[in-house]
Amino acid sequence: MDSDELGFDEKLAEAEDYCLQAEFVLHELQANIEVYGSNSALVGANPANVDLAIRYIDRSLEYFPENPKYLNLKALLLAEGKGMKVEAKAMLEKAHALNPRDINIENNLSALKSGGCFVATAAFGSEFGTELDVLRWWRGNVLLKSAVGRWFVSVYYLGGPKVALLVKVSPKIRSAVRWVLRRIVMKIKKKHNLFE
Numbered sequence: 787m788d789s790d791e792l793g794f795d796e797k798l799a800e801a802e803d804y805c806l807q808a809e810f811v812l813h814e815l816q817a818n819i820e821v822y823g824s825n826s827a828l829v830g831a832n833p834a835n836v837d838l839a840i841r842y843i844d845r846s847l848e849y850f851p852e853n854p855k856y857l858n859l860k861a862l863l864l865a866e867g868k869g870m871k872v873e874a875k876a877m878l879e880k881a882h883a884l885n886p887r888d889i890n891i892e893n894n895l896s897a898l899k900s901g902g903c904f905v906a907t908a909a910f911g912s913e914f915g916t917e918l919d920v921l922r923w924w925r926g927n928v929l930l931k932s933a934v935g936r937w938f939v940s941v942y943y944l945g946g947p948k949v950a951l952l953v954k955v956s957p958k959i960r961s962a963v964r965w966v967l968r969r970i971v972m973k974i975k976k977k978h979n980l981f982e
């Protein structure tokens with residue numbers, strides 16, 4: 787049966803199936819980045835097939851080009867799997883315009899726009915994720931509201947990129963920094979009742 791002959795329910799089922807397959811690959815990619823710091827077999831990862839995942843989500847988008855969930859997923863694949871952050875940002879902006887109340891899309895767009903979490907991004911292997919959302923919130927809503935906090939942020943911006951390089955190349959340091967950052971994030975979340 788030609789795809790033009792499919793009814794709405796069949797198209798939706800097929801699009802959702804492709805979306806699930808693309809999500810599976812994205813989770814593989816994110817796990818590789820978190821554990822190995824890369825999606826490369828050279829560091830021991832079993833590489834996730836990002837190109838295949840993009841083909842899957844493109845099939846979903848063929849049926850439903852205005853679906854914010856599909857646009858968000860493709861943006862994450864482009865940003866994390868291909869390093870195509872400009873294209874990913876444009877796609878997230880479109881998804882956000884279509885569904886401005888989706889917190890995941892909002893957080894992903896905010897992550898691409900703000901950046902600056904050098905050490906946490908190196909430790910977790912991605913600029914997306916709950917831990918980074920909490921740290922960005924803390925920077926913007928707590929640290930930048932006091933003189934001492936602003937001083938800390940400025941010092942961090944000076945030294946953070948150098949520390950991030952060290953974290954990125956050493957699996958042991960990356961693991962230790964992730965452990966410390968998770969403890970900090972838990973304290974911030976508890977103190978400010980965040981993301982509960």
